[in-house]
Amino acid sequence: MSESKQIRITCLGTGTSHGIPMIGCDCPVCTSDDPRDQRTRTSIVVNYDGRTILIDTSPELRLQCVAHKINRIDAVLYTHHHADHVVGLDDLRRFNAIMKSEIPCYASKSTAEALRSMFSYAFRHDPSYPSAAPRLTLKPIEEPTLELFGRSITPIPLLHGSLPVYGFRFGRFAYCTDCSLIPDDSMTLLEGLDVLILDALRRTPHPTHFNLEQAVAATKRIGARQTYFTHIAH
Numbered sequence: 001m002s003e004s005k006q007i008r009i010t011c012l013g014t015g016t017s018h019g020i021p022m023i024g025c026d027c028p029v030c031t032s033d034d035p036r037d038q039r040t041r042t043s044i045v046v047n048y049d050g051r052t053i054l055i056d057t058s059p060e061l062r063l064q065c066v067a068h069k070i071n072r073i074d075a076v077l078y079t080h081h082h083a084d085h086v087v088g089l090d091d092l093r094r095f096n097a098i099m100k101s102e103i104p105c106y107a108s109k110s111t112a113e114a115l116r117s118m119f120s121y122a123f124r125h126d127p128s129y130p131s132a133a134p135r136l137t138l139k140p141i142e143e144p145t146l147e148l149f150g151r152s153i154t155p156i157p158l159l160h161g162s163l164p165v166y167g168f169r170f171g172r173f174a175y176c177t178d179c180s181l182i183p184d185d186s187m188t189l190l191e192g193l194d195v196l197i198l199d200a201l202r203r204t205p206h207p208t209h210f211n212l213e214q215a216v217a218a219t220k221r222i223g224a225r226q227t228y229f230t231h232i233a234h
């Protein structure tokens with residue numbers, strides 16, 4: 001792969017919606033000193049050609065960006081509207097100041113609708129919020145490909161229980177968090193991967209996430225050269 005084609009992935013958080021350690025839990029994982037048992041809410045950044053693309057705005061966005069020295073965000077891609085993937089949205093205003101511009105946020109129609117209602121102060125004129133609201137432009141996720149900064153990104157339709165959500169493919173890398181079923185057409189979109197990041201919530205079954213056994217089975221079917229699990233519970 002030539003230098004110019006390379007992308008870099010940083011996992012900002014790989015924990016389930018409660019985060020690890022979980023409030024009020026004294027299990028061996030939640031009381032562990034091992035840094036691998038400290039998992040903030042699930043989010044990644046993708047870097048290529050000097051651009052930084054954030055996937056989801058977790059509740060710990062500020063802490064994640066400080067810890068990983070993220071000093072620009074050129075665009076945000078949303079997988080879906082669940083709180084653990086969106087409620088850090090307000091922290092994006094720091095990047096408005098750094099970038100001196102609005103930030104484009106790509107979301108499905110239903111995710112955009114949820115964001116408009118959850119963060120009405122950011123998307124509707126609110127006189128009680130004169131200059132402190134984040135400046136964001138909501139843009140649709142176009143299938144089959146989304147053109148972003150000179151590259152084609154493939155949105156991957158997934159099912160999270162009955163909720164349609166998006167994974168995203170960048171070249172030979174794909175990110176599929178929060179899913180319990182990968183439709184056959186989307187399996188085709190995941191062929192020939194070098195690296196996959198996939199939802200694997202816990203050992204016991206769950207109605208809206210792959211458990212470990214299902215994630216391992218999906219990993220084998222997809223056949224990426226390397227697969228990492230995310231959205232992991234305690």
Ligand SMILES: [Zn+2]
Pocket residue numbers: 016017042082084085178231
């Ligand atoms: Zn989630």
Ligand SMILES: [Zn+2]
Pocket residue numbers: 022025026027028029030031234
């Ligand atoms: Zn625990």
Ligand SMILES: [Zn+2]
Pocket residue numbers: 080082160178
């Ligand atoms: Zn979710």
